[in-house]
Amino acid sequence: MASVSSTPSTGQATGQVTRPATSGEPLRGYAKGRLRREEILDTARALFGEVGYRSASLREIAARCGISHPGLLHHFPTKEALLEAVLQRRDAVSEERFGVIRARGTEALRALVEIVAANVAEPGEVELYCVLSAESTAPDHPAHQYFTDRYVTTRANLERSLREAAEDGDLRAGVDPSVHAPIVVAVMDGLQVQWLLDRDSPAPTDMPAALRAHLNTLLTHPL
Amino acid sequence: MASVSSTPSTGQATGQVTRPATSGEPLRGYAKGRLRREEILDTARALFGEVGYRSASLREIAARCGISHPGLLHHFPTKEALLEAVLQRRDAVSEERFGVIRARGTEALRALVEIVAANVAEPGEVELYCVLSAESTAPDHPAHQYFTDRYVTTRANLERSLREAAEDGDLRAGVDPSVHAPIVVAVMDGLQVQWLLDRDSPAPTDMPAALRAHLNTLLTHPL
DNA sequence: CCTACCGATCGGTAGG
DNA sequence: CCTACCGATCGGTAGG
Structure with a gap:
């Protein structure tokens, strides 16, 4: 009751008084x-x-x-x-979750599948990203520059991972990282729309499985 | 001047009188x-x-x-x-354009690339689809059922084309049509977001080229 | 943090 | 097709 330890999303119901005259700690x-x-x-x-x-x-x-x-x-x-x-x-959270990993080549791709798998448990994140990225397509949208920049760096990160995979001999012959990086990003985005639409159906889209299947078509041996 | 032949989108500026008393033809x-x-x-x-x-x-x-x-x-x-x-x-137009073709296997996939190429000249269609599909993700959206149904049939059509390609020996070993049909759909949708965001940049996303590159990873010989 | 308010805008209707 | 209007809602401000 004295310490504030409830999660932000449920912090509403705490029965704290509004102004306890001469409160104990100033940080309150x-x-x-x-x-x-x-x-x-x-x-x-x-x-x-x-x-x-x-x-x-x-x-x-x-x-x-x-x-x-x-x-x-x-x-x-x-x-x-x-x-x-x-x-x-949103960026801070994903950096915390993804930036720390900083894996190389196929390891980074494996981590990507893990992130998508985790997103299934966080539909709020997926909705936000999916709806706002489409809405921000309009040049005058306040998040237009944010998403434009974000796609540039996301593609660059993926291209690097694919290049590393190529160096390690894990990439199929003829797979150009600069061509396939935007495609992998597209797969992730597109799967989100399908999953959000049918997630309550008997057979919802399996995002992590589909992403893994896609990545496997690019690699010499499955993830 | 007598016949009405201008396109719908420019039909505004015709200087026709509002009510020509006792007009000639009743269909006017x-x-x-x-x-x-x-x-x-x-x-x-x-x-x-x-x-x-x-x-x-x-x-x-x-x-x-x-x-x-x-x-x-x-x-x-x-x-x-x-x-x-x-x-x-929108459905009527795409049926006119796509339903008539009704190609088989890899021919249908080639037609798909052509449709995406045509979409580059029709940004209005792409915007509508991209923005509404994301917005309709909300269960109470008036177009929710429309897009839910649409994805079911789009995936089914693509799965059939991939199966036909498999029958013709055009599909790589290990490529499961039921797994990769939703992925191909995702690629098309995801590329649209990226293209809408960077279409005015010096190097916009090349949607038809990327789709073709993706399909080629699934096929035994390039489209 | 509140009430009260601003001008603007919304989808839809009345009545012609 | 129009003007005029309805009740509801918007982001933001005033003033406390």
Whole structure:
């Protein structure tokens, strides 16, 4: 009860008083603010993934957090600032999960399959990425530059992994890394749409299995 | 001037009088209505592709057609009815273009590459498909069932083409049509996102070339 | 963090 | 096809 250890997404129901006159530790207020920020980011990510950035309303996000929409604007001054924070946190999380690995060649490809497998347990992440990447296709979208840049670096990372695989003799003859890097990215993105559409069906798209099958067509021996 | 032969998308500027008292042919009024309908569908397709269905407004579509938004609602009673008409026409056009071909095995795959090549000249079609398919991922979206069904039949068609290729000895050993059909669909969808994002860059994604390269990894001899 | 408000915009209807 | 209007909702601000 005294320590704040609940996850951001469930931090709403804690029965803490609003202003305990002459509180014990001065960090309390900031800690509570950070918690609220995280809760808002979780909620915003979910709604952006459900209906896209443009159709998501600050009022709906705020209501899901149990605050007013001017209350939300106290933490994030504009809707675009909220979007930026959501995308920045997304990058931080994926770097934490992927950047640490930093494997070489086929090992990196194997890690990629693992990441896709983990995404199945995080449909919110997949929705956000899928819906926002398509929406940001419009040149005037606030996330247009973000996704443009992101695809450049994602393709470059994959191209490097494929080149390393070639050096190690793991790549089939005639497979050009610069040609097939964007294709592997396309496979991952395209599978997400199909999976989001049929994930509740009796036979949903098996994203990690399909990605592995695709990568195996490029390699001399299966992953 | 007497005959109505301009394309739907440019039918706006014809200087026809609104009501030529005691007009010559009775079909005139209907012909004009059909023209206006087509113009509305073209415009709606464009705006749905630019900002998605939810964020598109009837007022903006109507304004681009030079009419009021109740005027638009005279032709399509609700926003959902307009969306349905846009999707139905899309199907009619692609059937006309693809259904007639009805090629077998690798010939069908070659035709697929041709369709993707043609899409580069029709960015409006690509935008519509890309943005709406992602948006319709939400279960309550009015086009959710449409896209769910569409992917089922698209995968089935592709699986059949791959099976035929296998029968003809054109498929590499170990390539399972039921596994790779959804992957080919994913490649096409994923390439569209990348192309829409970088189509104005110095080196845009070459969708038909990439699709051909992908299909060639599945076949015993290149397309 | 709140209430109260701003001007703008939404899909759809009334009535002609 | 039009004008005029409905109730609802939008992002953001004022002022506390």
